Amino acid sequence: MHIELVTIVVDDYDRAIGFFTDVLGFDLVEDSPARTDDGRPKRWVVVRPPGGGTGILLARADGPRQAAAVGGQVAGRVGFFLRVADFDAEHARLTAAGVEFVAAPRTEPYGRVAVFLDVAGNRWDLLGPA
Structure with a gap:
């Protein structure tokens, strides 16, 4: 399943x-x-x-x-999670492409994370290894 x-x-x-x-x-x-x-x-x-x-x-x-x-499918929470192998490179690429990040990158126990908005305004976590 x-x-x-x-x-x-x-x-x-x-x-x-x-x-x-x-x-x-x-x-x-x-x-x-x-x-x-x-x-x-x-x-x-x-x-x-x-x-x-x-x-x-x-x-x-x-x-x-x-x-x-x-833009509000999950009531303003992060509702989608995009895992990448190279966090810094992907963050830089998305930033250069005009993606709006609403929180600066940070390190959490589960890895590197930064919150961005999709085309509809939904919040996503960009996730990478610690």
């Missing part, structure tokens, strides 16, 4: 794809036409870190309730 996908609600498919693929370096696994439960067109968009198991379904907000959740 494993978790196949988690969903991040976004306001624009293409902007989110660009962030996850061009900035974070994820692979675009799928971008297919789909339909909402009531038959309106949407897209099934999945990104995944290279070699990663769990993918992220990028779901465009549909309606005011979902739009209100963009």
Whole structure:
């Protein structure tokens, strides 16, 4: 058993794809036409870190309730964790790419960590070895 996908609600498919693929370096696994439960067109968009198991379904907000959740899916907490082998190099690369870090890098018992925002405003931990 494993978790196949988690969903991040976004306001624009293409902007989110660009962030996850061009900035974070994820692979675009799928971008297919789909339909909402009531038959309106949407897209099934999945990104995944290279070699990663769990993918992220990028779901465009549909309606005011979902739009209100963009950027706040975990109530302001860090809800996503990106583990990298070379923390300093990845932190520098993401900073140069314009990623907004909201906390300076620090060392914790579990490794190096810095908090950044994704394209929707959700908080992520960039994690590396101690």
